[in-house]
Amino acid sequence: MVLVYPGRHDHNQRMTSERADSVRALYESFNDRDLDAVLAAMAPDVDWPNGWEGGRLVGRDAVREYWERQWREIRPNTLVRGLVDRPDGTVEARVRLVVRDPAGTVLERSEVTHVYAFDGPQVRRMTIEP
Secondary structure, rough: OOOOOOOOOOOHHHHHHHHHHHHHHHHHHHHHHHHHHHHOOOEEEHHHHHHOOOOOOHHHHHHHHHHHHHHOOOEEEEEEEEEEEOOOEEHHHHHHHHEEEOOOOEEEEEEEEEEEEEEOOOOEEEEOOO
16 A cells, blocks of 8 residues: 655656555565566665665675575565555555575564665665664
8 A cells, every 4th residue: 555645746646656566566576586676676876774684785786695695595575565655755665574494494474664765766775664
């Protein structure tokens, strides 16, 4: 569900829907392990959280290396529960996360909030909120 705040014009509502579709597509590509599709949606100097080991990553190459390393050890899967446009122009994604080991044993189930900032149509920054 995408919420559009009062006072926005129809043009912004269409952009909001496109942004929501873009964020949904990121999660689908992530779950499909289509790394090229996910990275193409990011700005070249994307600022991304290292939710697995801590810290932050800068740039598509750093994100690629991180996910390739991560996917050798664990199998995260995401389900988008809701999307909300925030007044500051970011998009909040409420996500159900299930992490398995390579044998399929569930290691973690959690609900997380990811917040996306954009540079035009591309993701510039993503943060994880408690």
